[in-house]
Amino acid sequence: MASDVAKPVLCAEALSKRFGGVVASDRIDFSLRRGEMRCVIGPNGAGKSTFFGLLCGILRPDAGRVFLKGRDVTHLPAFRRVRMGLGLTFQTNRTFHALTVAENLETARRASARDAADDAHFRAAYAAFDLAGSARLLARELPHHQLQWLEICMALRRGPDVLLLDEPTAGMSPGETMFTADVLKMLSRDGLALIVVEHDVAFVRKVAETVTVLHQGAVFAEGPVEAVTQREDVRQIYLGRVREKAG
Amino acid sequence: MLPELTSILYQFGTNAAFLLLSALGLIVILGMMNIINLAHGEFMMLGAYAASFVVHRGMPFPLAVIMAFFATALFGIVLERLVIRRFYGRELGALVTTWGISLILAQGALLLFGPYMPPIPIPGGAVSVGVFSFSVYWLILIGISVVLVAGLALVYRATRFGLQARATMQNPIIARSLGIRTGQIYMLTFGLGAGLAGLSGALLAPTTSIAPYMGQQFVAPAFITVVVGGGANVIAGAVGSSAFLSLIETPVSLTLGTFYGTMALLVMALMVIRVLPAGISSLGARLRPIVAR
Amino acid sequence: MMRTLRLLNGAHDLGQGRVFWSGLALLAVAFLAYPVVASSFTATNVAYYLLNIPMALGLSLLWGYGGVLSFGQVAFYGIAGYSYGIVAGNLQEFAWGTVAAAITALLAAGLSAAAFGYFVFYARVAAWIVPILTLVLALLLATFLGLTAGYQWRVGDVQLGGYNGMTGIPALQIGGVTFQDYAFFYLVVLVVAACYIALRVWVNAHRGQVLMAIREDVLRTELLGYDVRLEQLRAFVIASVLAGVSGVLYVQWGNYITPSAIGLQQAALPVIWVAVGGRDSLLAVAIATFLLNQLTYVLSSSGNQSALVIVGGLLVAVMMFAPEGIIVGVGRARWLRALKVRRWSAHPGHGE
Ligand SMILES: Nc1ncnc2c1ncn2[C@@H]1O[C@H](COP(=O)(O)OP(=O)(O)OP(=O)(O)O)[C@@H](O)[C@H]1O
Ligand SMILES: [Mg+2]
Numbered sequence: 001m002a003s004d005v006a007k008p009v010l011c012a013e014a015l016s017k018r019f020g021g022v023v024a025s026d027r028i029d030f031s032l033r034r035g036e037m038r039c040v041i042g043p044n045g046a047g048k049s050t051f052f053g054l055l056c057g058i059l060r061p062d063a064g065r066v067f068l069k070g071r072d073v074t075h076l077p078a079f080r081r082v083r084m085g086l087g088l089t090f091q092t093n094r095t096f097h098a099l100t101v102a103e104n105l106e107t108a109r110r111a112s113a114r115d116a117a118d119d120a121h122f123r124a125a126y127a128a129f130d131l132a133g134s135a136r137l138l139a140r141e142l143p144h145h146q147l148q149w150l151e152i153c154m155a156l157r158r159g160p161d162v163l164l165l166d167e168p169t170a171g172m173s174p175g176e177t178m179f180t181a182d183v184l185k186m187l188s189r190d191g192l193a194l195i196v197v198e199h200d201v202a203f204v205r206k207v208a209e210t211v212t213v214l215h216q217g218a219v220f221a222e223g224p225v226e227a228v229t230q231r232e233d234v235r236q237i238y239l240g241r242v243r244e245k246a247g
Numbered sequence: 248m249l250p251e252l253t254s255i256l257y258q259f260g261t262n263a264a265f266l267l268l269s270a271l272g273l274i275v276i277l278g279m280m281n282i283i284n285l286a287h288g289e290f291m292m293l294g295a296y297a298a299s300f301v302v303h304r305g306m307p308f309p310l311a312v313i314m315a316f317f318a319t320a321l322f323g324i325v326l327e328r329l330v331i332r333r334f335y336g337r338e339l340g341a342l343v344t345t346w347g348i349s350l351i352l353a354q355g356a357l358l359l360f361g362p363y364m365p366p367i368p369i370p371g372g373a374v375s376v377g378v379f380s381f382s383v384y385w386l387i388l389i390g391i392s393v394v395l396v397a398g399l400a401l402v403y404r405a406t407r408f409g410l411q412a413r414a415t416m417q418n419p420i421i422a423r424s425l426g427i428r429t430g431q432i433y434m435l436t437f438g439l440g441a442g443l444a445g446l447s448g449a450l451l452a453p454t455t456s457i458a459p460y461m462g463q464q465f466v467a468p469a470f471i472t473v474v475v476g477g478g479a480n481v482i483a484g485a486v487g488s489s490a491f492l493s494l495i496e497t498p499v500s501l502t503l504g505t506f507y508g509t510m511a512l513l514v515m516a517l518m519v520i521r522v523l524p525a526g527i528s529s530l531g532a533r534l535r536p537i538v539a540r
Numbered sequence: 541m542m543r544t545l546r547l548l549n550g551a552h553d554l555g556q557g558r559v560f561w562s563g564l565a566l567l568a569v570a571f572l573a574y575p576v577v578a579s580s581f582t583a584t585n586v587a588y589y590l591l592n593i594p595m596a597l598g599l600s601l602l603w604g605y606g607g608v609l610s611f612g613q614v615a616f617y618g619i620a621g622y623s624y625g626i627v628a629g630n631l632q633e634f635a636w637g638t639v640a641a642a643i644t645a646l647l648a649a650g651l652s653a654a655a656f657g658y659f660v661f662y663a664r665v666a667a668w669i670v671p672i673l674t675l676v677l678a679l680l681l682a683t684f685l686g687l688t689a690g691y692q693w694r695v696g697d698v699q700l701g702g703y704n705g706m707t708g709i710p711a712l713q714i715g716g717v718t719f720q721d722y723a724f725f726y727l728v729v730l731v732v733a734a735c736y737i738a739l740r741v742w743v744n745a746h747r748g749q750v751l752m753a754i755r756e757d758v759l760r761t762e763l764l765g766y767d768v769r770l771e772q773l774r775a776f777v778i779a780s781v782l783a784g785v786s787g788v789l790y791v792q793w794g795n796y797i798t799p800s801a802i803g804l805q806q807a808a809l810p811v812i813w814v815a816v817g818g819r820d821s822l823l824a825v826a827i828a829t830f831l832l833n834q835l836t837y838v839l840s841s842s843g844n845q846s847a848l849v850i851v852g853g854l855l856v857a858v859m860m861f862a863p864e865g866i867i868v869g870v871g872r873a874r875w876l877r878a879l880k881v882r883r884w885s886a887h888p889g890h891g892e
Contacts, residue, residue: 155763333860473672
């Protein structure tokens with residue numbers, strides 16, 4: 001069991017992707033342990049979403065490989081990776097707005113629910129986010145933070161081992177953000193591996209042990225939260241970003 | 248040897264020219280507005296009707312062809328203002344609606360003008376090389392389709408309209424914020440596409456019988472050329488696809504007959520999209536992402 | 541059983557609840573009782589208005605629920621019709637010959653759709669390419685069948701017949717019953733009812749939900765672990781088998797089929813029925829198909845050539861002014877009001 005925890009559940013080798021002249025992913029090496037909670041940070045356009053796209057299979061890499069639970073999935077389509085135990089939420093909320101909350105979750109359910117045991121993460125999150133009361137509402141009638149929670153629950157519905165969340169707390173109030181952090185931490189403690197793209201440093205400090213900093217498509221820094229966020233050069237890129245945003 | 252070679256080249260040339268002429272109006276509208284005009288064949292029919300009408304009232308054929316361009320362009324502009332503009336961003340809706348329009352046009356032409364229009368005699372004679380003889384008119388059509396494509400490319404490269412059109416195509420919102428009147432660009436583009444369909448219809452009118460449902464014969468070749476060409480760079484795509492398709496179609500038609508030639512087009516289209524879902528024109532743009540965010 | 545009934549009553553079609561189903565049952569009884577008051581000629585005509593409903597329902601599933609548009613459903617209608625004619629004509633002496641023919645016909649429609657659909661859907665082409673290619677398929681099939689005049693174009697004892705089509709197709713026979721006249725009418729009513737019920741359960745069940753999810757957002761659905769290509773192909777095959785059902789019923793009606801039944805004008809009609817009714821409601825599509833078939837039949841049998849102009853105009857008008865469909869528009873207007881009140885009071889502040 002102990003060796004199992006140490007084994008990477010998701011792993012990338014020299015992953016690269018260009019869009020025309022833009023190098024969106026530049027030889028990214030990456031490894032995530034079972035049950036690990038990782039934050040990926042980086043300024044706008046750093047290539048975080050592209051990296052997620054490559055991991056989950058909606059983008060094809062120009063070079064490099066992706067391993068999921070020890071298996072080379074570089075050439076597998078996205079839905080196969082999901083069936084193997086990967087879940088993802090998008091940067092912009094992509095729940096089915098015209099369907100009810102219950103239908104959204106029903107759609108996310110595997111057609112033949114054989115083993116109920118592996119949706120423990122889903123049930124925990126569903127209860128924590130308290131969506132049951134809104135089950136009959138149309139998704140578009142939900143407030144924004146609940147929509148985000150709904151999408152997380154959908155991604156958990158099949159009982160994945162790894163969950164990729166692209167800016168899950170964007171647009172949430174500080175209170176909602178911290179609550180979301182608590183729930184994600186709980187899931188992580190229960191054995192779910194997570195990668196979370198996040199800009200909110202308070203959030204990152206709260207949930208992650210290790211952070212990976214992407215910059216111009218490449219891994220710029222990686223290490224313990226405190227150390228990395230203290231680094232001058234990391235602050236520099238982020239300051240750059242803040243200034244860009246302000247100007 | 249030389250006559251055989253010429254004959255084969257001639258066959259390729261006419262088939263490619265036919266495909267290109269059939270598809271020309273369609274690709275202008277598709278590339279610009281992402282709308283497939285299912286009434287395309289009927290626009291060609293309108294062009295042929297207009298040409299037949301004026302030719303038999305004494306207008307010389309070349310002038311009649313130009314007149315057909317403007318008449319169908321005008322028709323296209325009116326249609327765009329009244330109907331098509333409601334369907335920007337709703338490509339399937341546009342497809343269905345233009346099909347309704349095509350039914351109205353074809354059956355309407357039947358009701359208004361009867362089952363036939365007076366035919367236009369094929370201009371020019373024939374030249375012979377060895378035992379083979381070639382229609383001068385088809386040679387001219389090959390030339391005209393080359394000129395049309397070049398002209399179209401020039402319009403988009405070198406004119407103000409072309410520049411604004413390309414800007415609108417890339418990003419309508421930014422184009423609008425830069426003061427380009429995108430509504431007008433769409434209107435003119437639809438008019439241009441319709442006009443080109445009418446022009447092609449008039450040009451091809453002497454080679455076929457002019458009847459309400461003549462548009463149907465262009466449906467398969469035109470649409471397959473567009474599917475194989477793809478929507479990324481429509482002009483280059485259509486040139487490449489008509490050349491490629493005629494390469495397949497010609498030998499099949501010659502040995503098995505025209506129906507099987509057309510059948511081969513469909514089979515080729517299915518094969519090509521299996522490898523290149525976005526058509527031949529995506530070959531050049533392979534670096535673009537498969538799926539946008 | 542209860543589960544199936546719940547699915548049947550599900551939200552993804554117009555009409556729920558006791559009143560609605562009682563009304564529908566009453567309608568079914570009225571249809572079944574119709575031959576009591578109608579001559580066999582008028583009953584057969586009414587059957588003709590009904591027999592295209594399976595094809596229309598299939599297109600509704602594909603386009604309205606699945607977001608995939610096909611312009612070539614008549615191709616599968618024709619494939620089934622011709623296949624039935626060929627097999628039935630050759631197995632006439634055998635007791636179950638026509639039943640075998642019907643099964644073969646549906647298989648032919650389904651398999652050809654699977655083969656064609658494989659190339660189209662597994663290529664993941666842009667949305668506009670599917671209708672174009674299916675249209676070309678129908679057109680080429682019609683052209684091909686038009687070329688099959690002459691003695692060399694025969695399968696066993698049956699001539700394909702070129703533009704004049706295939707004639708003398710034997711009617712379906714099960715045991716001692718030959719499905720002609722009143723029996724044909726009952727057959728059509730029962731088949732249509734069965735198709736409606738089955739599809740309504742389907743769209744409300746898990747697979748139907750997945751199909752609608754694909755219509756809403758392909759990428760999201762793929763990332764929930766669904767093979768979008770397979771789901772679309774499945775819907776296409778179901779729709780095409782349903783078109784085949786209509787094709788088999790059609791050749792029962794007139795005992796003949798010609799290439800024009802597959803031609804470009806015919807190809808437009810299912811799209812018109814579905815669009816005018818309201819593509820994301822099976823019930824609305826069924827009603828519209830019945831009414832519009834009646835309209836075109838009455839118009840064209842009175843020698844009026846403007847039928848196509850009229851239905852074409854109707855299509856354009858509907859797409860412009862009531863894109864959700866006329867019958868759906870009327871139906872939803874009332875249903876929605878009741879629904880909205882409940883939703884708003886259930887969750888104040890977040891209505892749209
Ligand atoms: N589909 C695409 N086509 C072309 N360029 C793209 C595409 N997707 C991303 N890019 C480019 O790749 C780079 C990385 O983009 P990406 O979306 O991965 O960044 P990000 O780190 O997620 O940024 P953000 O914080 O804004 O979400 C950017 O320069 C972007 O413009
Ligand atoms: Mg991003």
